[in-house]
Amino acid sequence: MKLDFLEPVVAHKGPWATVYATTGPADESSARRRELTWRELCRSLEEQGADEATVGAVRASLDGLEPGADTPGIALFAAEGRTVLTRTLGQPPAATEAIWSEIPRLTPLLELTQQRPGCLVARIDRAGADFRMHGVSSVEDAGSVHGRDRPPHRAAAGVWSARHFGVAGENTWAENAARIAQEVVRVFADSGAELLVLAGGARECHSVDEDLPLELRDVTTISWHDGRAAGAETDRLDASIETARLEHAARAAENVLDRFRAGRDASGGDPAAIEGVPAVAEAARQHRIDTLLITPAGPDPRRELWIGEHPDQVAVRRSDAERLGAEHPHAARADDALLCSAVAAGGEAFVVPGDGGDGSPAGGIGALLRWPVGEAERTRG
Template sequence: MRLSFLQPLLDRPGPWATVYFDPGQADEAGAKRRELSVREICRTLEQEGADAATVAAVRDDLTGLSPADDPAGRVVFATGGEVVLSHRLSRRPEGELACWAPLPRLTPLLELCGQDPVSLVAYIDRTGADFELRTAAGPQDSGHVEGEQWPVHRTTTSDWSERHFQLKVENTWEHNAAEIAEALAAAHEESGADLVVLVGDPRERPAVRDRLPEAVRAVTVETEHGGRSAGSGSAALEEAIDNARQEHLHRRVDEALDRFRAGRVGTERPTDAVEGVPAVVDAAREHRIDTLLVRPDGPDLHREMWAGADPDQVAVRRTDADFLGDDDPVSVRADDALLRLAAATSADVLIIPFEEVTDDIPAGGLGALLRWTYEPSAA
């Protein structure tokens, strides 16, 4: 999961109000419950020390939320009397969370926004394709391409002129497949999608896939359900896309854990992975983290750390604060400090689901795959 959308949070000193809010049902009873929930959330923030202007900004933002627009709810981050970021959730929070803390409360976001891969869906026929990008914020148009429109249909006779016409049809299909593949590769590069799903014409799909660059082809799957025409979506298509996304995620978790086991300290190869708060903090400060691994049940997630105003200013012990360059570091949770730094350094973040781990790795619940390896010191 890329945290680039958290960029607005990185340049503000805090403290922060963080609220994970479930708008409930779109009926009269639901409206009454929302009103009571907003009142309780504001009371909690006030009790924890939030200033009146920030509480008012949170109240106004939550009051304006609609179950129709945000069925799973939103997370709101506010400081200095304004809502800095309000982000849509893809899963309902299990009980609302409201807190006032030196840093934004980020870890619940990982599970509630989901880490389903960003998917680029290409709806293909023999004349062109429409592209749709699917993210945690929902689907959005990502462009289209039109190839040659004639001729595109075969005939059923064996007459020489008709066979010649069929050859032109074949050439049109081939030309359009190449056009679609080129446009799809460009859309993939622009979007940074993790997965490409080809939907539509059973002949054109493999023709397009074969013409994709190898790197794009490696993350491309096909489904026989659905098509390009309007209204051709179906429950079967949505299930196929969801299955493709889940399979991609499971492969990614498996590959990350294999790399982590092979590369952590104590193996015979140069270190490619680290675990535990001190080692992860060292790697984070040096911007060496490629992927931050988070096990939600890990005890180290709520371990105390020290942080300054800049995301790079993190330390394990208060006595190390002199190296931060901040005269007044504050006590923070380890997971929030490291996630803020991951967002600042464009590191990826990967949740290790409970069911994927049998040997409690990474230790303490926090680990990292590194951007480059290094030889551990003899000491």
């Protein structure tokens, strides 16, 4: 899972107030329950030592929420008297809680959003396409592209020069399909999406799909339930988008675990995957983490690491953190400390569901590396 949406949090100084809460429906009885819940969350932050300004920012953000069926949960991160990041959740969190800590509590957010990878939807007809970005917690317009509209269709049979106009219509559509595909590539790269859905007529979608580069076609799904026309089957398209997201997340999960098993068990070569908190912490210091793997049910995510002022100052012992230049080391959960380091280094992360099973990182923490572990690193480790 891409982590760029967490960059505002990692770039900001702590300590942090992290809140996970269920918002509930927008009715009178739920409003009363929310008021009591917000009050209890803020009281909890005060008891944990949060400053008045940050607690006030949390309360203001909670009061400003608009609950409804589309936002069953919320994740909120605040520091130094302001809310830095708010994410609406597609499902309620496992627990409503408020945490005051040196770094934000991030793993539950990844666990809740991993099943909803960013998805770019292109609604296509023969004259162009409209784009919408389905993000982790919102849907936004992402622009459009318009092709030539004359002649967009075949001429009727029997009309003078029908063959000429029919060929011209096909040539126009071929040009439009290529233009739409070119814009799809650009918008997809800018959006940060992991999945592409082409919606519209079968012929139009397949024509655009054929003009896409192979790496983008590998993450493309075609839906015939909607196009650009008024009255299109929006509900059926929404359902197909959610199905595509779930299927993409499942494929991505299996791919990550396959790569981890192959990299860890490399025979006759240097391992490209590691496991265990000490080894992953060393990789984080060297900016070598490509993808961080976390199994929340394992013991290692709850282990203690020592962190400094910079995300790559992570160590198993306080004295090691001081040797890395940390002036005032703090203890932190291993999963959150390593996640912050991965975000800062441009890495990705994957939360392994359940207990992970065979082939997942022993203890619950592992990583795919940007370059393999050589003999010198193994000996030193």
